[in-house]
Amino acid sequence: MKNDYVIRIGGAAGDGVQSSGILLSKTFTRHGLHVFGYNYYQDLIRGGNSWYQIRVSDKKVKNQGDGLDILIALNEDSLNRHTNPEINEGGASYLRGIAIFDESIKNYEKRDFVKYIPSPLNAIASGISKNPLLKNTVALGMVVSGLNLDLDIFISAIKTVFKGKSLDENIEAAKQGFNYYKEHYEIFGSLPNGNKKKILIGGGEAVGLGAAVGGIKAYVAYPMTPASSTLHWLASHSKDLGIFIKVPEDEISAINTVIGMNYAGIRAMTGSSGGGYDLMHEGVGLAAMLEIPVVIYESQRAGPSTGLPTKTEQGDLLMIINSSHGDYPRAVIAPGDVEEAYYYTREALNLADKYQMPVFIVSDLYLSERIESVEDLNLEFKIDRGLIANENDENFLRYKYTDDGISPRAFPGMKGLMHNEDSDEHDERGDVVSDAITDPVKRKLSVEKRMKKLETLKKNLPLFKTYRLDDANIVLVQWGSTKGVVEESADILRNKGYKVGVLEIKYVFPFNTDDFIAKTSGKKIITIENNYSGQLANLIKMFTGVETLKINKYNGEAFYPSEIVNEVIKLGGD
Amino acid sequence: MVTLKDYDYHVKPDWCPGCGNFSQWTAIKGALVELGIEPHNVVIVSGIGCSSNMPEYIRAYGFHGLHGRPLPVASGIKFANSDLTVIAYGGDGDGYYEGLNHLYHTAKRNIDIKYIVSDNEVFGLTTGQASPTAPFGFVSKTTPPPEGSLEIPVNPLTLALTAGATFVARGYSGEIKHLQSLIVEAIKHKGFALIDVLSPCVTWNKIATYEYYKERVYKLKDNDLTDFEGAYKLAMQSGDKIPIGIFYKVEKPTYNDLDPVLKQGPLMKRGTEIKKEILNEFY
Ligand SMILES: Cc1ncc(C[n+]2csc(CCOP(=O)(O)OP(=O)(O)O)c2C)c(N)n1
Numbered sequence A: 001m002k003n004d005y006v007i008r009i010g011g012a013a014g015d016g017v018q019s020s021g022i023l024l025s026k027t028f029t030r031h032g033l034h035v036f037g038y039n040y041y042q043d044l045i046r047g048g049n050s051w052y053q054i055r056v057s058d059k060k061v062k063n064q065g066d067g068l069d070i071l072i073a074l075n076e077d078s079l080n081r082h083t084n085p086e087i088n089e090g091g092a093s094y095l096r097g098i099a100i101f102d103e104s105i106k107n108y109e110k111r112d113f114v115k116y117i118p119s120p121l122n123a124i125a126s127g128i129s130k131n132p133l134l135k136n137t138v139a140l141g142m143v144v145s146g147l148n149l150d151l152d153i154f155i156s157a158i159k160t161v162f163k164g165k166s167l168d169e170n171i172e173a174a175k176q177g178f179n180y181y182k183e184h185y186e187i188f189g190s191l192p193n194g195n196k197k198k199i200l201i202g203g204g205e206a207v208g209l210g211a212a213v214g215g216i217k218a219y220v221a222y223p224m225t226p227a228s229s230t231l232h233w234l235a236s237h238s239k240d241l242g243i244f245i246k247v248p249e250d251e252i253s254a255i256n257t258v259i260g261m262n263y264a265g266i267r268a269m270t271g272s273s274g275g276g277y278d279l280m281h282e283g284v285g286l287a288a289m290l291e292i293p294v295v296i297y298e299s300q301r302a303g304p305s306t307g308l309p310t311k312t313e314q315g316d317l318l319m320i321i322n323s324s325h326g327d328y329p330r331a332v333i334a335p336g337d338v339e340e341a342y343y344y345t346r347e348a349l350n351l352a353d354k355y356q357m358p359v360f361i362v363s364d365l366y367l368s369e370r371i372e373s374v375e376d377l378n379l380e381f382k383i384d385r386g387l388i389a390n391e392n393d394e395n396f397l398r399y400k401y402t403d404d405g406i407s408p409r410a411f412p413g414m415k416g417l418m419h420n421e422d423s424d425e426h427d428e429r430g431d432v433v434s435d436a437i438t439d440p441v442k443r444k445l446s447v448e449k450r451m452k453k454l455e456t457l458k459k460n461l462p463l464f465k466t467y468r469l470d471d472a473n474i475v476l477v478q479w480g481s482t483k484g485v486v487e488e489s490a491d492i493l494r495n496k497g498y499k500v501g502v503l504e505i506k507y508v509f510p511f512n513t514d515d516f517i518a519k520t521s522g523k524k525i526i527t528i529e530n531n532y533s534g535q536l537a538n539l540i541k542m543f544t545g546v547e548t549l550k551i552n553k554y555n556g557e558a559f560y561p562s563e564i565v566n567e568v569i570k571l572g573g574d
Numbered sequence B: 001m002v003t004l005k006d007y008d009y010h011v012k013p014d015w016c017p018g019c020g021n022f023s024q025w026t027a028i029k030g031a032l033v034e035l036g037i038e039p040h041n042v043v044i045v046s047g048i049g050c051s052s053n054m055p056e057y058i059r060a061y062g063f064h065g066l067h068g069r070p071l072p073v074a075s076g077i078k079f080a081n082s083d084l085t086v087i088a089y090g091g092d093g094d095g096y097y098e099g100l101n102h103l104y105h106t107a108k109r110n111i112d113i114k115y116i117v118s119d120n121e122v123f124g125l126t127t128g129q130a131s132p133t134a135p136f137g138f139v140s141k142t143t144p145p146p147e148g149s150l151e152i153p154v155n156p157l158t159l160a161l162t163a164g165a166t167f168v169a170r171g172y173s174g175e176i177k178h179l180q181s182l183i184v185e186a187i188k189h190k191g192f193a194l195i196d197v198l199s200p201c202v203t204w205n206k207i208a209t210y211e212y213y214k215e216r217v218y219k220l221k222d223n224d225l226t227d228f229e230g231a232y233k234l235a236m237q238s239g240d241k242i243p244i245g246i247f248y249k250v251e252k253p254t255y256n257d258l259d260p261v262l263k264q265g266p267l268m269k270r271g272t273e274i275k276k277e278i279l280n281e282f283y
């Protein structure tokens, strides 16, 4: 029995494509099914071509999936586009299944691999009310019916999304769509029932939740896609979570404000995409110099410059690792999916406090704007504020030279610990050694003190995660958002007889050279990245001297499993 | 009782002898002592420049950050812990060039920060280039003769007034007691306060000298502090008569008073409690 379906809702911006996609996804997770949803859209408020793709299964869904089984086409263009075998949508498949669309659409090219279901979407909707978006719910009702799912569960999902008058209308539209399909068509497919309701959460929301559980008291950020979903989620919970939200005048202000907050003793975070992060570099160096913890969420989009604001890319890695002048310690973490976005964000907050350095959570549009089903999220978390001095400690030295490089912090308001934190080079006490007479001895010790923290961190970081790597002779190396699609590619290749496994780089920096060599030596190494130059590949080469084979995609869209599988075979998957 | 000794730090200023910054150093410490504020409750945040070295010489919590950025840092500190007395400090290059954007927005937010600017009309630290307050025609390394500077100087007071600052004042390094009284009033004021301090750079500025100011500076008396237009007119006065004192002072809610999360008290004093129900919206 087929247990894995790809559904697409295609239309123009303003057609409610995304909200319909999320509603259908919620209906699936309430059936206990697993879901992966991704929005394909442009930087536009109305018009254009956008679509939402949902993949549903009773097994964990790791990516948006190849193939296309059900299409809801909200306009003629979408119907023609998604049924065209020559489809040119960055790797997306064309429809081989059913197409649901309004009966008024007549002008389309007939394909024999498509079952066309022209339906009275508009007629049913306008019989209920003037709300133009109601036809979407009619169409969703048809899909729910076609997949032999439960109308009541669909209605329960509607109840959490709509309120008041539009709630009643939407319930009516759902019922009529559901019944219309049932009366006129055969069931299209049946999904095995899942065992338990799932959480449905977006990548950006997961970062926000991780930050909240990780103890932030403030989030200060200037809006920029695709980092804004975190800002929006936190803002919507500002009051109940007691988290202060501020949109300042620019990203320079954002990073400096957050540094001021962490200096004053609360946990505070900022986030942006590449262009906004560009403006923060000097501030990040300041945090490093003053040894003030700060967590920065960087969600990449296709660059350079404004690039493709609504498309994905992994083009900022080396920039982040090298951003801001001077030698200084930092940690760069790249969660691989929504669940990891939650867990690694809260962990990043502990790491920042413990090591008193900038810590990055690196995501991208593909992760920040996807939604995924998750079995459960553990909300229990031990906040570790790191080393803090005792009031009136006469021996207090803010930047004491220690074996591990970590020295105690003191917050303003604490008695007897007054000191200066300085962007000029300083000694153990915080006094400047760069002004009247530069002190080369202390300068050297202070550099070493800061850099020691990187060595300490490296020793304490977990080893790289692997997937089916044990007996593999080919290792696919990935970082960040591509985790799921690379894992599934390995599964497909295994089914084809290739011995493929995956190495997942989550703690990208500091890079664990020894572990990388231990886990890859003797194997064919292929790095898979959503960028042109192979930034992880270059990093690996820099740290290990190993030259990898490369699979790169940089047209703005995420990988589909078939693309990776084909490329691996081409690279001689023996 | 708090005394000047409490603010005495073992590192002493290395400004040029006669630099206007010394008076401000004295006046700031004097004001804090006069108000009986203990050093551990004071944060002095600065940018980069000769003047911005200030926190290195005062025994309090000091933050010597980036050129142009003291205000965002100070805002962050005040948002995090409203119990602290937060003084932002820097030069005219720092505050009116590199960081001007922040001045406007911090002022209009009425964040309870005291911003003191050492205004010497030059970039002291980088050897005397024309700053944003340098007069039209000012000759320096970067503005050679005969034209000199081709920019109309920034007027920090009218700028702050237009932005919505609730306390706007000008001091003069040649009048330490007067300057101290301005700082005392600024700290007592609940809200954002700008004090622009005319501060001779004895090394690089041969025009705006003590002699120059001595002939021109006069103290405001009996002006209506709540009269916006009157304050604006006074702030436009220049040339032969340069007023010092408080130009404008009104009471308005601060950002911390208005924000629904901040008004519940210092963030610094709150714990984290996440209820299981937070996950409900995701089911
Ligand atoms: C981003 C940045 N740009 C430039 C500089 C170099 N710089 C240091 S101080 C300064 C100007 C200082 O002038 P001002 O703020 O008026 O302070 P003053 O020395 O006159 O007190 C400049 C341009 C810097 N430190 N950082």
Ligand code: SF4
Pocket (backbone or CB within 6 Å): B014, B015, B016, B018, B019, B020, B021, B050, B051, B120, B124, B125, B200, B201, B202, B203, B204
């Ligand atoms: S250069 Fe000017 S501003 Fe700098 S310390 Fe000397 S006198 Fe003061």
Ligand SMILES: [Mg+2]
Pocket (backbone or CB within 6 Å): B049, B091, B092, B093, B118, B119, B120, B121, B122, B123, B124, B131
């Ligand atoms: Mg200056």
